[in-house]
Amino acid sequence: MKKTLLACTLFVAFVGIAYGQNKPDTIPFFLNKQSNICIKARINQSDSMILMFHSSSTGLTLTKEAVEKKLPLHDKQATEVRTWGGDADAEFSEGNSLVIAALRWDSLQIFINEYSGPDTDGKFGFDLFSGKIVAIDYDNMRMIVSAALPKMSKKYCKMKLLVKSGSTYIVGTLKMHNRIYQDTFMFHTGYGGVVLLDPKIGEQYEMQSKLQTIGTSELKDAYGNVFKIETKSLPQVQIGCKKLKNAPLSFAARSSAIPMKVFGNGLLKRFNVVFDFQKNEVYLKPNGLWKLPF
Numbered sequence: 001m002k003k004t005l006l007a008c009t010l011f012v013a014f015v016g017i018a019y020g021q022n023k024p025d026t027i028p029f030f031l032n033k034q035s036n037i038c039i040k041a042r043i044n045q046s047d048s049m050i051l052m053f054h055s056s057s058t059g060l061t062l063t064k065e066a067v068e069k070k071l072p073l074h075d076k077q078a079t080e081v082r083t084w085g086g087d088a089d090a091e092f093s094e095g096n097s098l099v100i101a102a103l104r105w106d107s108l109q110i111f112i113n114e115y116s117g118p119d120t121d122g123k124f125g126f127d128l129f130s131g132k133i134v135a136i137d138y139d140n141m142r143m144i145v146s147a148a149l150p151k152m153s154k155k156y157c158k159m160k161l162l163v164k165s166g167s168t169y170i171v172g173t174l175k176m177h178n179r180i181y182q183d184t185f186m187f188h189t190g191y192g193g194v195v196l197l198d199p200k201i202g203e204q205y206e207m208q209s210k211l212q213t214i215g216t217s218e219l220k221d222a223y224g225n226v227f228k229i230e231t232k233s234l235p236q237v238q239i240g241c242k243k244l245k246n247a248p249l250s251f252a253a254r255s256s257a258i259p260m261k262v263f264g265n266g267l268l269k270r271f272n273v274v275f276d277f278q279k280n281e282v283y284l285k286p287n288g289l290w291k292l293p294f
Contacts, residue, residue, distance in 0.1 A: 022146075022147055022148070023146075024144050024145060024146035025101055025102050025103055025144070025145045025146070026101065026142050026143070026144050027039055027100055027101045027103075027142065027143040027144075027145065028040075028101075028141060028142050028143075029053070029141055029142065029143055030141060031138075031141075031269065032117055032118050032119050032120065033118055033119075033192075034117055034118055034192030034265075035192045035264075035265040035266050035269050036052045036053075036117035036118070036120065036189065036190060036192060036265065037052060037053040037136065037143070037189055037265070038050050038051070038052055038117065038119065038120055039051055039052075039053060039100060039143070040100070041098060041099065041100045041124075042098070042099045042100075043060075043062075043071055043096060043097065043098055043099075043110070044071060044096055044097055045097075046070060046071045047070065049062075049066065049070060049071070049121040049122070050119060050120045050121055051100075051116075051120060051121060051122050051123055051124050052116055052117040052120045052122070052123040052124075052189075052190060053123070053124060053126075053143070053189060054123040054124065054125050054126070054188075054189060054190035055125075055126050055168055055187050055188065055189040055190070055275075056125075056126070056166075056167035056168050056186045056187060056188045056189070056190065057123060057125040057126075057166065057167070057190060058125035058126070058127040058166040059108070059109055059110075059111065059124070059125050059127065059128075060096070060098060060108050060109070060110050060111070060122065060123075060124045060125075060128075061110065061111040061112065061113050061116070061122045061123055061124075061222065062110055062111075062112055062113075062116075062121055062122035063112070063113060063114065063115060063116050063120075063121060063122055064112055064113070064114060065121075066121035066122055067112055070121065073093040073096075073110060073112070074093070075093060075094070076091045076092065076093050076112070077091065077092055077093070077094075090111055090112060090113060091111075091112045092109050092110060092111045092112065093109065093110045093112075094107075094109055095107060095108075096108045096109070096110050098124065098128075100124075103145065105128055110122075113222040114220075114222060114224040115220055115221075115222050115224060116222065117190065117192070123190060125166070126168060126275070126277070127166070129145060129275070129277055130277055131277060131278055132145055132146065132147065132277055132278075133145070133146045133147070133148065133149050133150070133274065133275065133276055133277070133278070134274070134275040134277065135150070135272070135273070135274045135275075136189075136272065136273040136274075136275075137272050137287075138269055138270075138271075138272055138287045138288070138289055139272060139287050139288050149274070149276055149278075150274075152274070152283055153285065155285045155286075156274065156283040156284060156285045157240035157241045157242065157283065157284050157285070158240075158281055158282075158283050159171065159239075159240050159281065159282050159283075159284065160280065160281060160282075161187070161275065161276070161280045161281055161282040162184055162280070163280055167186050167187075167188075168186070168187040168275075168282075169184040169185060169186055169187060170184065170185060170187050170239065170240075170263070170282060171183070171184055171185075172184075172185040172237065172238065172239050172263060173237070173238040174195070174234060174236070174237055174238075174249070175234075175235055175236035175237075175238070176205065176207060176210065176211060176234065176235055177210065177235060179205055179206070181201070181205050183201075183261055184261065185261050185262060185263045186259075186261060186262045186263065187263060187268065187282070188262045188263060188264050188265070188268075189264075189265045189268060190265070191262055191264035191265065191266075192264055192265055192266055193219075193231075193248065193250050193262075193264040193266050194237075194247050194248045194249070194250070194263075194264055194266040194267045194294060195234060195237060195247060195248065195249045195250065195262065195263060195264070195267065196219075196229075196250045196251075196252070196260050196261075196262035196264060197249065197250070197251055197260055197261060197262075198251075198252070198255050198256065198259060198260040198261065199251045199252060199253065199254065199255060200255055201261070202251045207232060207249065207251070208230070208232070208251060211232035211233060211234065211249065212232060212233045213230060213231070213232055214231050214232065214233050214248065215230075215231045215248075216228070216229065216230050216231070217229045217231065217250075219250075219252065227252040227253060227254065227256075228252070228253035229250050229251065229252055229253070230250065230251050230253070231248050231249065231250045231251075232248070232249045232250075232251070233246055233247075233248065233249070234246070234247045234248070234249035237249075237267070239263065239267075239271070239284060240284055242271075242284070242286060244267070244270070246294070247267065247294055248266070248294050266294065269289055270286060270287060270289045270290045270292065271284040271285060271286060271287060271290075272284070272285045272286075272287045
């Protein structure tokens with residue numbers, strides 16, 4: 001049985017524990033060294049674990065290390081998943097519960113993989129908030145989950161949120177001297193970089209040859225597949241009505257089966273974000289991290 005990791009569909013029970021249906025739930029978080037959103041959680045009556053909120057993934061995953069040391073899972077089943085690096089063997093477990101602050105989900109699958117964000121035991125995806133409003137407030141390091149859209153300040157820019165194959169996307173624009181590239185970019189809080197593109201797009205727009213190289217590194221996906229990364233200096237990136245200059249733009253050394261057109265949280269954390277998962281819209285407003293050097 002083959003499953004696409006970014007597109008697995010879960011049927012879950014979403015339960016508010018302590019509050020009435022119309023009262024917002026507040027979830028504190030912190031950012032790790034790779035700008036991932038890290039949240040305390042409990043799974044199956046476990047001690048507290050740290051999970052990463054991933055805006056372009058679905059369901060719940062734990063690392064092998066977390067399963068071995070913190071939460072033994074029984075009746076595991078084998079499957080195959082597709083990641084940026086290709087197909088990989090994986091295991092999953094059925095019928096699990098997750099508690100975050102005053103929220104509870106039941107009947108969850110847990111997928112087991114090699115890696116998550118630094119200092120985290122795994123991750124959970126945006127689909128757990130289906131039909132909800134989710135605000136990510138980096139100024140106060142909190143996530144607010146509610147049933148109705150709050151009154152929005154005019155400082156927020158509203159954009160369409162495309163939900164496709166288990167990921168979320170927004171329109172963005174890259175400006176390189178006299179050339180402009182506009183496309184839908186994955187809204188990826190799980191990626192700590194700024195902008196990531198498939199090398200074929202870079203070749204088409206002559207980005208590798210005309211933009212200054214500022215560094216090289218490696219990128220590992222959740223199952224340990226490694227990509228060599230070359231990072232350039234991008235003159236301008238635009239999201240909605242806001243522009244940032246001299247942003248890092250990274251290219252993998254090879255293409256992926258999953259298109260690499262990504263805005264990572266090195267960029268997205270500079271906006272306070274309100275996801276409207278009822279209308280598939282997103283609101284963005286620059287926050288206190290806006291002028292933070294890349």
